[in-house]
Amino acid sequence: MFALRRTALPALSLARGYATSGNxxxxxxxxxxxxxxxxxxxxxxxxxxxxxxxxxxLVAGNAPDAVVSEVAKLSGVSKVLVAKDAAFEHTxxxxxxxxxxxxxxxxxxxxxxxxxxxxxxNVMPRAAAILDVAQISDITGIESxxxxxxxxxxxxxxxxxxxNDSIKVITVRGTAFPAAxxxxxxxxxxxxxxxxxxxxxxxxxxxxxxxDRPELDSASRxxxxxxxxxxxxxxxxxxxxxxxxxxxxxxxxxxxxAGYVDNSLQIGQTGKIVAPELYVAVGISGAIxxxxxxxxxxxxxxxxxxxxxxxFQVADYGLVxxxxxxxxxxxxxx
Amino acid sequence: MSSNLRILVACKRVVDYAVKIxxxxxxxxxxTANVKHSMNPFDEIGTEQAxxxxxxxxxxxxNAEVIVVSCGPTKSQETxxxxxxxxADRAIHVETNDELQPLAVAKLLKAVVEKEKxxxxxxxxxxxxxxxxxxxxxxxGLLNWPxxxxxxxxxxxxxxxxxxxxVDGGVETVKTPxxxxxxxxxxxxxxxxxxxxxIMKAKKKPLAKFTVADLAVDIKPRIxxxxxxxxxxxxxxxxxxxxxxxxxxxxxxxxxx
Numbered sequence: 181m182f183a184l185r186r187t188a189l190p191a192l193s194l195a196r197g198y199a200t201s202g203n204x205x206x207x208x209x210x211x212x213x214x215x216x217x218x219x220x221x222x223x224x225x226x227x228x229x230x231x232x233x234x235x236x237x238l239v240a241g242n243a244p245d246a247v248v249s250e251v252a253k254l255s256g257v258s259k260v261l262v263a264k265d266a267a268f269e270h271t272x273x274x275x276x277x278x279x280x281x282x283x284x285x286x287x288x289x290x291x292x293x294x295x296x297x298x299x300x301x302n303v304m305p306r307a308a309a310i311l312d313v314a315q316i317s318d319i320t321g322i323e324s325x326x327x328x329x330x331x332x333x334x335x336x337x338x339x340x341x342x343x344n345d346s347i348k349v350i351t352v353r354g355t356a357f358p359a360a361x362x363x364x365x366x367x368x369x370x371x372x373x374x375x376x377x378x379x380x381x382x383x384x385x386x387x388x389x390x391x392d393r394p395e396l397d398s399a400s401r402x403x404x405x406x407x408x409x410x411x412x413x414x415x416x417x418x419x420x421x422x423x424x425x426x427x428x429x430x431x432x433x434x435x436x437x438a439g440y441v442d443n444s445l446q447i448g449q450t451g452k453i454v455a456p457e458l459y460v461a462v463g464i465s466g467a468i469x470x471x472x473x474x475x476x477x478x479x480x481x482x483x484x485x486x487x488x489x490x491x492f493q494v495a496d497y498g499l500v501x502x503x504x505x506x507x508x509x510x511x512x513x514x
Numbered sequence: 515m516s517s518n519l520r521i522l523v524a525c526k527r528v529v530d531y532a533v534k535i536x537x538x539x540x541x542x543x544x545x546t547a548n549v550k551h552s553m554n555p556f557d558e559i560g561t562e563q564a565x566x567x568x569x570x571x572x573x574x575x576x577n578a579e580v581i582v583v584s585c586g587p588t589k590s591q592e593t594x595x596x597x598x599x600x601x602a603d604r605a606i607h608v609e610t611n612d613e614l615q616p617l618a619v620a621k622l623l624k625a626v627v628e629k630e631k632x633x634x635x636x637x638x639x640x641x642x643x644x645x646x647x648x649x650x651x652x653x654x655g656l657l658n659w660p661x662x663x664x665x666x667x668x669x670x671x672x673x674x675x676x677x678x679x680x681v682d683g684g685v686e687t688v689k690t691p692x693x694x695x696x697x698x699x700x701x702x703x704x705x706x707x708x709x710x711x712x713i714m715k716a717k718k719k720p721l722a723k724f725t726v727a728d729l730a731v732d733i734k735p736r737i738x739x740x741x742x743x744x745x746x747x748x749x750x751x752x753x754x755x756x757x758x759x760x761x762x763x764x765x766x767x768x769x770x771x
Contacts, residue, residue: 218682272688273651273661298681301647302663305616309652314617314736317646327740332644333535337544340741380660381690384676388684397682401770425771433700443666443701444684449642450556450700452682458770468534475748479768481760487753494750496768499760509757514771 204233204325206291208257209280211271211299212239215246219398220295222254222359224352228293229256229360230322236261236287238372240279242269252366260369261287267376270383271299275376277306282374284311284347290325296351297397304351313345320356334449334472354397355455355476389442393419396445399428401458404447404474407434408463408484408503415441417504418462421511430454432464448473463503466491483507517576519670521564522632523602524623525557525584527593528643537744544643544742553593556638558600558705559698564636565601566703567670579603581630585622587611591721598716599708605721606630608729616644618733620652625729627657632693634675639664639697650697660690666701 206228211218228235237251240263252260261283267275280303284292292307294300296318308315320338321329327342328350396402403422405415415429422429430447431440447454449472459477464470466482466489474480475494482495485502492498499506529535530550538545553561561582568578582597584590585608594605608622627635640647654661662668662677666685669676676689680699708716726733754760764771 273654273663277655298664298679302651302661305646305648305651306655306661308648309617309620309655312617314615315646315648315652316737317648331745332742333529333544334642334645335745336535337537338743338745339739340743342738342740343736344738345736380658381662381688381694384687384689386681386684386686395683437701442684443680443699444682449645450640458764458768469531475745479764479770480748480750481764492751492753494748496748496750496752497760497763498751498753499757500753501757506757510760513757513761 207289209294220354223354224295225360226357227352240268261372263372265376274380278377280307308349315349401427404430406432406464412440519578560636562705616648654695
């Protein structure tokens with residue numbers, strides 16, 4: 181009876197959101213593009229809320245006004261620090277990391293948090309090293325203010341780790357936390373009061389894939405094609421099906437390497453991690469590295485003509501069939 | 515292009531990418547004894563890139579020296595020999611049996627950089643064992659050098675590099691002066707295989723050894739691993755007979771349509 185009660189106690193304080201650890205003060209580094217907050221930052225905000233302390237959001241940019249007012253209304257944000265400077269127009273890691281370090285030193289945050297996106301991955305470790313602290317990458321769970329859960333070995337093992345550093349630098353796996361909602365009143369904003377460092381590198385250009393379909397990492401339905409698609413034109417079959425059910429389209433590494441689709445569509449250990457309600461793998465064998473990017477999907481469907489394909493071992497529903505007849509038929513019947 | 519370039523490439527020995535790993539009985543780590551190891555795939559790409567730069571420079575009467583470095587137990591030397599067989603000129607082994615986390619490796623590499631004074635350090639974007647994706651960025655931060663991460667294309671010019679980076683939604687191009695840090699993405703190149711004669715030749719190439727004490731670096735782990743467990747197993751393997759059957763199951767059983 182007593183033993184039960186003792187184990188119940190920590191759980192209770194968890195539910196309260198660390199009522200005792202009132203010293204948690206987290207800084208959320210906001211990623212944004214084209215005047216919009218990146219979807220993965222909303223997931224990182226939810227993770228930050230689980231720490232139980234205050235959350236300050238840091239927005240850096242050339243003219244980030246629209247983003248600042250959007251962030252101020254996000255649930256759990258108590259203050260928005262604004263760093264407005266032409267140097268922050270592009271997310272160059274050198275100036276962004278030194279901004280983060282300056283903000284930390286000025287305000288004494290206990291946690292620095294960003295999403296484990298290309299942006300977060302680029303900037304956060306640089307800042308961590310300058311602060312002489314470790315980083316905990318790609319967390320999928322929070323056990324306490326210093327203990328986190330993260331996948332290793334392409335998601336084939338789950339590690340629970342405790343940070344012994346005074347400042348915790350964390351990147352968050354977006355699919356492991358729901359997106360934060362909105363709050364009634366807007367949080368106050370404040371000038372970050374830090375100057376931009378001289379940039380060590382220079383932004384030249386970018387080339388973004390334009391698509392009307394939902395974003396891959398936040399879509400609730402994803403259809404992905406692999407080597408079995410045979411060429412880029414055949415991906416048209418997947419686009420038709422995707423448009424019918426409002427899904428995003430992704431790909432395996434084999435399909436990307438073969439040039440069927442753009443790199444930014446790759447799902448897997450080294451590409452995007454997705455966890456939609458429905459994941460349809462078409463002509464994908466299911467290598468370890470691909471499974472790392474999608475095996476937390478709620479329902480997995482596999483369409484493959486090889487009954488031995490490893491993808492069938494994780495698929496909730498497998499259809500052994502030629503994709504070139506099965507996919508058009510499926511599209512018609514949806 | 516600068517006619518003389520020194521490139522340092524960091525390589526990690528990891529459990530081979532094709533191995534299906536197992537968590538140990540105590541739930542403290544992944545079994546690594548008697549498991550096939552090889553060079554981290556992203557580091558192979560890094561080594562290949564350095565050799566390609568060396569080959570390109572040789573055509574314009576320039577020269578590049580490619581130095582490979584690995585931190586870890588004695589067996590890391592196998593990884594270094596592999597890189598030497600691919601075409602690297604010499605190797606540096608920082609030997610330790612202690613656990614090394616990214617910050618510690620970044621500090622060891624910084625000490626090596628200060629000794630060797632390279633114009634460029636190439637690292638893989640992540641190691642496929644700890645999946646951290648940190649070391650290159652940390653090294654850049656410690657050295658206060660510019661960084662170009664997740665590179666899919668690199669062009670060198672006089673004292674600078676122009677790098678196409680893979681970012682969410684597309685690619686971005688940045689230009690950094692040298693010295694700089696580069697981390698490789700999968701699309702940067704296709705690493706070559708080492709030929710048997712080159713494997714033989716690699717055995718005679720110089721391999722310098724350092725201890726952690728030589729480099730005077732504090733490598734104490736900052737992160738404690740409390741537990742390692744298996745991920746939840748999926749109950750997969752259910753086959754459906756037809757497209758109609760599939761649509762029916764998705765609508766009425768899984769209720770995702």
